[in-house]
Amino acid sequence: MCATCGCGSDQVHVHGEIIHAHEHHHHDDPAPQARTVSLEQDILAKNRLLAERNRGWFAGREVFAVNLMSSPGAGKTSILERTIRELRDRLPISVLEGDQATSADAERIRATGASVVQINTGTGCHLDAHMVAHGVEHLAPPRNSVLLIENVGNLVCPALFDLGEQARVVVVSVTEGDDKPLKYPHMFRACDTLLINKIDLLPYVRFDMERCIANARQVNPDLRVLRLSAETGEGMGTWYEFLLGAAANARERA
Amino acid sequence: MHEMSIATAIVDACAERAVGARVLRVRIEIGQLAAVLPDALRFCFEICAQGTAVEGAELEILEIPGRGRCEDCGATLALAMPFGRCDCGGFARIVGGEELRVKNMEVA
Numbered sequence: 066m067c068a069t070c071g072c073g074s075d076q077v078h079v080h081g082e083i084i085h086a087h088e089h090h091h092h093d094d095p096a097p098q099a100r101t102v103s104l105e106q107d108i109l110a111k112n113r114l115l116a117e118r119n120r121g122w123f124a125g126r127e128v129f130a131v132n133l134m135s136s137p138g139a140g141k142t143s144i145l146e147r148t149i150r151e152l153r154d155r156l157p158i159s160v161l162e163g164d165q166a167t168s169a170d171a172e173r174i175r176a177t178g179a180s181v182v183q184i185n186t187g188t189g190c191h192l193d194a195h196m197v198a199h200g201v202e203h204l205a206p207p208r209n210s211v212l213l214i215e216n217v218g219n220l221v222c223p224a225l226f227d228l229g230e231q232a233r234v235v236v237v238s239v240t241e242g243d244d245k246p247l248k249y250p251h252m253f254r255a256c257d258t259l260l261i262n263k264i265d266l267l268p269y270v271r272f273d274m275e276r277c278i279a280n281a282r283q284v285n286p287d288l289r290v291l292r293l294s295a296e297t298g299e300g301m302g303t304w305y306e307f308l309l310g311a312a313a314n315a316r317e318r319a
Numbered sequence: 320m321h322e323m324s325i326a327t328a329i330v331d332a333c334a335e336r337a338v339g340a341r342v343l344r345v346r347i348e349i350g351q352l353a354a355v356l357p358d359a360l361r362f363c364f365e366i367c368a369q370g371t372a373v374e375g376a377e378l379e380i381l382e383i384p385g386r387g388r389c390e391d392c393g394a395t396l397a398l399a400m401p402f403g404r405c406d407c408g409g410f411a412r413i414v415g416g417e418e419l420r421v422k423n424m425e426v427a
Contacts, residue, residue: 099425100427101424102336102337103422103423104332104423104424105420105421105422105423106332106420106421107420108328108329108332108347108419108420109325109419110328110332112328188320189324190320190321191324222321225325225354250400250401251354283402283404286410
């Protein structure tokens with residue numbers, strides 16, 4: 066059984082290992098008298114508890130954890146690759162990669178020289194706090210570092226699951242359409258930062274930047290918006306400033 | 320399909336408290352702004368319950384409507400989406416409709 070929490074699914078693999086199997090309870094003779102048992106508990110309480118544990122673990126090690134979410138193909142991995150290459154002398158970065166299958170993204174990150182652990186969720190559509198706890202056990206991020214968690218490409222499900230991160234970032238690319246924030250409002254409400262990626266493609270696509278930002282702020286007026294291109298590097302500086310500043314603040318708070 | 324994770328969490332919470340009894344009915348509250356589909360959840364619940372103390376239990380879902388409070392004038396308004404604006408133009412903060420709660424269960 067899992068030492069972290071004692072629960073989980075038999076489909077999730079961290080670095081190719083099954084993290085643990087599910088237990089089933091059987092019983093033979095039910096008593097005839099029905100009675101009501103009060104639970105009054107948050108359905109996601111267990112995930113929240115594990116997320117708080119992760120948060121404490123990160124704070125104790127002065128690790129600034131960022132949860133990166135987007136639809137598939139918005140450029141999360143490309144943003145990570147460039148970020149690691151350009152910040153590696155100033156900020157140690159390690160990565161948890163979440164995908165349903167393959168370790169293709171982990172290979173891309175490994176090629177940058179950063180340490181990375183791939184989490185395969187099987188049919189699961191999001192990472193949860195439990196998977197992240199196992200992932201960081203394997204990854205062992207160094208003190209005073211940044212942990213970038215690339216969630217499964219999906220603009221719906223990951224929004225509900227706290228991982229214990231200190232920043233939640235949603236990435237939208239200009240090839241996706243400026244109405245994404247209104248179509249997937251839960252995600253944009255759950256995040257504190259929006260990265261609008263692939264701005265180098267703006268001349269070739271019908272994407273209204275101002276409308277996209279207005280749509281996003283309609284859902285979440287407090288959203289921080291950064292425009293960038295992981296391909297050309299344009300705008301990446303403001304993202305680095307955000308990461309460096311946030312990581313320094315996290316150290317001061319610890 | 321995060322409803323599968325939600326259903327697993329409900330079944331785990333109930334099975335843990337069933338201590339040998341059979342669960343007949345589970346009552347939960349789902350807010351209409353919680354991004355969870357009741358029909359999908361029922362489907363997943365039935366599958367997740369198999370082989371546990373919760374197998375065959377009926378899932379009773381109480382849906383809680385979305386409500387917001389205007390940040391500017393303080394008015395309360397109904398929300399069909401997880402965002403909205405008041406007639407006065409102010410941003411509406413969600414004050415209801417995000418519930419995801421297991422209320423109670425009937426066991427025998």
